[in-house]
Amino acid sequence: MNMSLSSLFAILFENLRPFFWPLAVLLLLELAVLIRLWMGPRPLPLRRGLALALPIGALAAIAVFALAPAITQADFGALSGWLDWGFLMMMALGAGVLVMFLAWPWAVWWRLARA
Amino acid sequence: MWALGPLAGWDRAEARLKTSARIVIAGAGAAGIALANRLSRALEGASITIVDARERHLYQPGLTLVANGYWSSEKVIDRNERFLPSTVRWVKAAVAEFDPDANRIVTEQGEAIPYDFLCVATGLKVDYASVEGMEAGLIGRNGIACVYDNPEHAGRSWEAIRAFAEKGGKAIFTRPPGGIKCAGAPLKMAMLVEDRLRREGARDRAHFHYAVAGKGLFSQPEINEFLKKHFPERGIDIHWEHRLVAIDPARKIASFATPAGRVEMDYDLIHVVPKMRAPDALANSPLAWQSGEFADDGRWLEVDRHTLRHPRYPNVFGAGDCVGTPIGKTAATVKAHVPVVVKNLLAAIADREGEGRFNGYTSYPLLIGRGRAILVEFDYELKMVPSFSFISPYEIHWLPWVMKEKLLHGAYEAVLRGRA
Secondary structure, X not given: OOEOHHHHHHHHHXXXXXXHHXXXXXXXXXXXXXXXXXXXXXXXXXXXXXXXXXXXXXXXXXXXXXXXXXXXOOOHHHOOHHHHHHHHHHHHHHHHHHHHHHHHHHHHHHHHHHO | OOOEOOOXXXXXXXXXXXXXXXXXXXXXXXXXXXXXXXXXXXXXXXXXXXXXXXXXXXXXHHHHHHHOOOOOHHHHEEEHHHOOOOOOEEEOOOEEEEEOOOOEEEEOOOOEEEOOEEEXXXXXXXXXXXXXXXXXXXXXXXXXXOOXXXXXXXXXXXXXXXXXXXXXXXXXXXXXXXXXXXXXXXHHHHHHHXXXXXXXXXXXXXEEEEEEOXXXXXXXXXXXXXXXXXXXXXXXXXXXXXXXXXXXXXXXXXXXXXXOEEEXXXXXXXXXXXXXXXXXXXXXXXXXXXXXXXXXXXXOEOOOOOOOEOOOOOOEEEOOOOEOOOOOOOHHHXXXXXXXXXXXXXXXXXXXXXXXXXXXOEEEEEEEEOOEEEEEEEOOOOOEOOOOOOOOOOOOEOHHHXXXXXXXXXXXXXXXXXXX
């Protein structure tokens, strides 16, 4: 059945609604770190921060890949064909990239603190 | 593939229609609440009243997961109050009478509520009395399960299923004639219980039987053919034209009406699916079908199958399980019904011809076992109408299970809020 983009956003919003407060706290913390970095000394060690954020993102991707079937009350035996494996890999990749971007400012901050 | 339409839905793209019309919505289930939300956003100055005594809102698509131990009952219980817009008046009473000739409904407390337009969304009644010896209080006792109606029944069914999984024996799953809520649920129950026993290494201790009142397992022909092969492959014996007519809980005997006469079968677990029909107030009103298959079946609400408008009372519309149309008493159908009713109701208020057309869309994530499902979507013509071109409706996958287990509850709430 046809579905508009606004419907898709509404469905995404309703699925995230139960996690509203944890997500809000996470985003506020993220924002606080970004502001702290923006107001801090230059140059920022962005590359060294990324070197730390990348493995964190990779770990998140591996965790999602390993745990997603169990979180959905299934197991790897339930996955069948490119559709399921592709979906799982896309989900893991998406989670990994998201975590990497979230971790990057923290990693930069950590590098700065240790410099 | 989902057609990605404009960013704004039609309801936000169009200006609000000014009217002083009195609109009454009978029923605060999924269809009633979705109608209330969409109408309150689309209309300015209208008086919208929703009439229902129920304070709880039940996410009924989750009941099969509750009845098989995958979800707790709490996960499917919410409050209607949380979804109803503040501009809508909520009369907390059951509808006792529909009086379309006088353009009013009467509540059980005797309050008469007049209307200019009526939306009937009462849902349906599970008619336990259609099976002699059956009553709702028996669910969970003496090996009796029934996934329908509420999470308490589903939770008690899970207790009966768990006890059966420990001991094994003979399990019978039944399917009555006529229209029922989520026609895939009896099939899902049989397959999920069979899958559980297989996983627990207890499959060889159990015999599975599926007793169906008609000559098919599913209305969509290709899925019907698939299931006719799939059930025997899993050792589920199909008994055609076996209509459950009586149950003796003390002796654990079920009686079936068949073309060869009455047949008795003993059981250790039975999933009873009683006949379903329109609630009494609707069934006994002039709004119900007066003749034909939908009158004989469950005295469902008479509507034009495409416009969802009553042919004899043009200021009456219907949505959800109570309407007498050929297929689809599912939440997915509600999602498709509601925009059509709103579109045609707005046109009626503006004294225009409504352009909303319902194509019969219905959808079932047919759960084959833990973690595996088929996403089945079809229309009045029984043609597959997949929302996602990359998900085959003929293949068993994990992805439709993920949708059922994790995503559809959010989609359902978006429908309730009139946003999807």
